[in-house]
Amino acid sequence: MERRIVTIADIVGSRSLPDRSAAQRAIEDAVTRVERDAPAAEQPLVATVGDEFQAVHTELSAALRSLLLLQLALPEGIELRFGVGVGGVRAVDSRTELISDGPGWWAARDAIEAVHRLQDRGMPKARTRVVGAPEEDADMMSQIRMANAYLLARDELVGAMSSRARRLTYGRWAGRTQRELAEEEGISQPAVSQMLAAAGSAALLAGLSALEGDDR
Structure with a gap:
């Protein structure tokens, strides 16, 4: 097996x-x-x-x-x-x-x-x-x-994430800019930044990078 x-x-x-x-x-x-x-x-x-x-x-x-x-x-x-x-x-x-x-x-x-x-x-x-x-x-x-x-x-x-925070986090993982995500969601770029920070998205994506062997 x-x-x-x-x-x-x-x-x-x-x-x-x-x-x-x-x-x-x-x-x-x-x-x-x-x-x-x-x-x-x-x-x-x-x-x-x-x-x-x-x-x-x-x-x-x-x-x-x-x-x-x-x-x-x-x-x-x-x-x-x-x-x-x-x-x-x-x-x-x-x-x-x-x-x-x-x-x-x-x-x-x-x-x-x-x-x-x-x-x-x-x-x-x-x-x-x-x-x-x-x-x-x-x-x-x-x-x-x-x-x-x-x-x-x-x-x-x-x-703990809202559905919008999950969409934004996925978008950041996929390499989309905060400005692009803001346009898609119909909100401001600062609102995107605040939502990602409040949701812990950076830590989540850093953890994913570490899991895959990228410790940058």
């Missing part, structure tokens, strides 16, 4: 959404945007059953980048939870299609359940958790522990 970074995502509060079909389309549009702007997935996030989605990456940093950008790209009122598993994955023949299974997927299921537990323990903005399969080596488990510490702070920042 080859190690993969696999993600199981579910829709937060899916049963209470006023238009479930519209939410599904919005999520899929956001996934398409992220994969266009930062292609990294071996299998981009795709709907599976109910309110769940699955994705496959080869690198943990690439997976966490994609999930952050997806959080920023989702419209107001639509959120996802992410359980990220690190471990071996194997192909399984099926009469319907080729599917995969293995410790990586079992770890991802454990991870999304861990997100639910964090929310129940007084961290309602928690959205992402990483779990390694038992056979993963000490170096990878150390990376996972550091990733989870980072994700707790990251999710708090994103969870």
Whole structure:
């Protein structure tokens, strides 16, 4: 089996959404945007059953980048939870299609359940958790522990952002100037600067750069 970074995502509060079909389309549009702007997935996030989605990456940093950008790209009122598993994955023949299974997927299921537990323990903005399969080596488990510490702070920042602040943060990540973003939003450039500062966008994007090995 080859190690993969696999993600199981579910829709937060899916049963209470006023238009479930519209939410599904919005999520899929956001996934398409992220994969266009930062292609990294071996299998981009795709709907599976109910309110769940699955994705496959080869690198943990690439997976966490994609999930952050997806959080920023989702419209107001639509959120996802992410359980990220690190471990071996194997192909399984099926009469319907080729599917995969293995410790990586079992770890991802454990991870999304861990997100639910964090929310129940007084961290309602928690959205992402990483779990390694038992056979993963000490170096990878150390990376996972550091990733989870980072994700707790990251999710708090994103969870406190308004939809406009998320759009502006995504735009800054994509290299758009504050003036360009102000014109798109119909507000002043100083208002954009103030909103980004209040939301902690610079810290969020600096954390993303550090995650990808750019410590500038």
